[in-house]
Amino acid sequence: MDKSTRVVVTVIGRDRVGIIAGVSGVLAEAGVNIVDISQTLMQDLFTMIMMVDIGGARIGFDELQSRLAVKGEELGMRIQAQREDVFSYMHRI
Amino acid sequence: MRTGYSSQEVLETIRMVQMEKLDIRTITMGISLRDCAHPELKQAARRMYDKVCRRAEKLVAVGSQLAAEYGVPIVNQRISVTPVALVAEAADGDDYVPLAEALDRAAREVGVNFLGGYSALVQKGMTPADEKLIRSIPEALAVTERLCSSVNIGSTRAGINMDAVALMGQIIKSTAERTADRDAIGCAKLVVFCNAVDDNPFMAGAFHGIGEPDTVINVGVSGPGVVLRAIEQQPNLDFGQLASLIKRAAFKVTRMGELVGREASARLKVPFGIVDLSLAPTPERGDSVARILEAMGLERVGTHGSTAALALLNDAVKKGGAMASSHVGGLSGAFIPVSEDEGMIEAAELGAITFDKLEAMTCVCSVGLDMIAVPGDTPASTLSAIIADEAAIGMINRKTTAVRVIPVPGKGVGDRVVFGGLLGAAPIMPLHKWSSEVFVARGGRIPAPIQALNN
Numbered sequence: 001m002d003k004s005t006r007v008v009v010t011v012i013g014r015d016r017v018g019i020i021a022g023v024s025g026v027l028a029e030a031g032v033n034i035v036d037i038s039q040t041l042m043q044d045l046f047t048m049i050m051m052v053d054i055g056g057a058r059i060g061f062d063e064l065q066s067r068l069a070v071k072g073e074e075l076g077m078r079i080q081a082q083r084e085d086v087f088s089y090m091h092r093i
Numbered sequence: 094m095r096t097g098y099s100s101q102e103v104l105e106t107i108r109m110v111q112m113e114k115l116d117i118r119t120i121t122m123g124i125s126l127r128d129c130a131h132p133e134l135k136q137a138a139r140r141m142y143d144k145v146c147r148r149a150e151k152l153v154a155v156g157s158q159l160a161a162e163y164g165v166p167i168v169n170q171r172i173s174v175t176p177v178a179l180v181a182e183a184a185d186g187d188d189y190v191p192l193a194e195a196l197d198r199a200a201r202e203v204g205v206n207f208l209g210g211y212s213a214l215v216q217k218g219m220t221p222a223d224e225k226l227i228r229s230i231p232e233a234l235a236v237t238e239r240l241c242s243s244v245n246i247g248s249t250r251a252g253i254n255m256d257a258v259a260l261m262g263q264i265i266k267s268t269a270e271r272t273a274d275r276d277a278i279g280c281a282k283l284v285v286f287c288n289a290v291d292d293n294p295f296m297a298g299a300f301h302g303i304g305e306p307d308t309v310i311n312v313g314v315s316g317p318g319v320v321l322r323a324i325e326q327q328p329n330l331d332f333g334q335l336a337s338l339i340k341r342a343a344f345k346v347t348r349m350g351e352l353v354g355r356e357a358s359a360r361l362k363v364p365f366g367i368v369d370l371s372l373a374p375t376p377e378r379g380d381s382v383a384r385i386l387e388a389m390g391l392e393r394v395g396t397h398g399s400t401a402a403l404a405l406l407n408d409a410v411k412k413g414g415a416m417a418s419s420h421v422g423g424l425s426g427a428f429i430p431v432s433e434d435e436g437m438i439e440a441a442e443l444g445a446i447t448f449d450k451l452e453a454m455t456c457v458c459s460v461g462l463d464m465i466a467v468p469g470d471t472p473a474s475t476l477s478a479i480i481a482d483e484a485a486i487g488m489i490n491r492k493t494t495a496v497r498v499i500p501v502p503g504k505g506v507g508d509r510v511v512f513g514g515l516l517g518a519a520p521i522m523p524l525h526k527w528s529s530e531v532f533v534a535r536g537g538r539i540p541a542p543i544q545a546l547n548n
Contacts, residue, residue, distance in 0.1 A: 088097035
C-alpha cells in the first residue's frame with residue numbers, strides 16, 4: 001500500500017466563532033500544511049473536513065492527534081485526525 | 094479536492110464508527126506450535142510459551158497504533174494456536190493441564206484477552222493424545238482465564254464421531270461443574286464443531302489450522318449497527334432492494350477490515366491471512382443481529398419468518414463482503430448468539446425465540462447454537478444429542494456448525510445468568526424433557542453422507 005502522508009481532520013460540533021482559526025493555529029504551529037477545507041452540516045451539527053499533509057510536520061502523528069484533542073476540548077468540538085487511506089479504501093475498489 | 098473519496102464518504106465513515114458502532118472486532122494472530130513438540134511435557138510447555146510471547150510481542154501495540162491512526166476501534170487482539178493435541182502427542186505424561194497454563198500465561202504476558210486452540214480434531218476418531226486433551230478440558234478451563242477450547246467432532250467428509258459426541262456431553266457437564274462458582278463460565282470458552290475452519294479469528298472457536306503458515310494475521314470485522322441503520326432508513330424496499338442495501342453496507346465494513354488487516358500484517362511482518370466478514374453482535378444496544386431481522390418486519394426475532402430473514406441477511410453479507418476483500422475466510426456470515434445479542438436476550442426473555450427455532454436458524458446462519466444457557470440438571474446425553482443434531486445440519490449442508498451451550502449448575506428455567514462483558518447475559522432456556530440417552534449410547538460413527546462423494 002502507498003504510504004500517504006495525507007491526513008483527514010474532521011471537526012464536529014455546535015457552530016461558533018474561531019473554529020477555523022483555532023484548528024489551523026494548531027496545524028500551523030506543528031508545520032502541517034492544509035491542502036483543502038470544506039464545511040457542511042451533518043444532522044444539524046457543524047462539520048468541517050480538512051485535508052492536511054503531515055509530510056513536513058515537526059511533530060509525530062500521535063502528538064498531532066493529542067494537540068488537536070486538547071484544542072477540541074477547548075472549543076467544545078470533537079476533533080479527529082485519521083490517515084486518509086481509511087476513507088479512500090472503505091468506499092471504493 | 095482531488096481524492097479517492099468525497100466529503101460525504103468521510104462523514105459516512107465517521108458516522109458508522111461514532112453512531113453505528115462499526116469496529117474491527119478482532120485482529121487474531123495465528124501461530125503454529127508444531128515446532129514446539131517435545132518428549133518432555135515440561136519442555137513442550139516452555140517452548141509453547143516462548144514462541145507465543147516471541148511472535149505476538151508487538152501485536153497489542155500495533156493494534157492500538159492502528160486504532161488511533163485510522164480512528165476505528167479495534168476491540169480485541171487475540172491469538173490462535175495449532176490444536177494443542179497435535180503438539181502434545183509427542184510428549185510423555187497424561188496430564189496436559191500444564192500446557193494450558195503455559196498458554197494462559199503467554200496470553201497474559203502479551204496482553205491478549207483470549208487465546209484459542211486448546212483443541213482436538215476428532216471427526217473420524219481419537220488418538221490417545223486427543224482423548225487425553227479432551228478429558229483435561231474441564232480442569233484446563235477451570236484453572237485458566239484466557240484460554241479457549243474447541244473440539245471438532247464431525248465433518249461432511251468424515252461423518253460424525255458419535256463416541257466423541259457422547260464424550261463431549263459429559264465434558265460440557267463437568268466443565269460447568271468445575272466453574273460452577275462463576276455461573277459455568279468455562280462452557281462459554283468451549284465450542285464443539287462440525288466442519289471447523291482453519292482460519293477463524295473469532296473466539297471461542299479459533300485455532301490455527303494444520304495447513305496454515307507459521308504465523309498469520311486474520312481479521313474479524315463486525316457491523317450489525319451499520320446494517321441496522323441502513324435498513325431502518327429505507328423501510329419500504331422489496332427483498333431484492335433490501336439485499337442490495339445490505340450488500341453495500343457489508344462491502345464497506347469488510348473494506349475497513351481488509352485495510353486494517355493488510356496494515357497490521359505489514360507492520361508486524363507477518364503474512365495476511367483472511368478477513369472474516371461476520372456480523373458479530375455484542376450485548377450493547379445498537380449492535381444486535383436480532384434487531385436487523387426485526388427491522389425487516391418481524392415483531393420479534395424467533396417468530397415465523399425469522400429463518401428466511403436470516404437467510405437473506407447471511408447471504409447478502411457474504412456477497413457484499415466477498416467483493417471487498419481478496420481473501421475472505423473464517424466463518425463469514427451472521428452470528429446468532431443469545432447472551433451476546435441484546436435483541437436475542439430480550440426475545441428469549443419474552444419466550445419469542447425458542448431453542449428449536451434457534452436450531453432451525455442455524456441452518457442458514459454462519460455457525461450454530463451459540464451462548465445458550467440451559468438448565469443445570471440437563472443430562473449429559475441430552476447435551477450430546479443437541480451436538481449430534483447440530484453436527485448433522487453442518488454435515489449435510491456442507492457448512493460449519495457449532496454448539497456452545499452452558500448448563501448452569503443450580504439454575505433452571507426462569508433464572509438468569511450474567512457472564513459480563515462481551516459474553517453478556519441470558520435467561521435459562523427450556524429444553525425437551527424426553528431422553529436421548531439410548532440413542533447417544535449406541536457409539537460408533539454416523540457415516541459420511543453422499544454429499545462427501547464429490548470427487
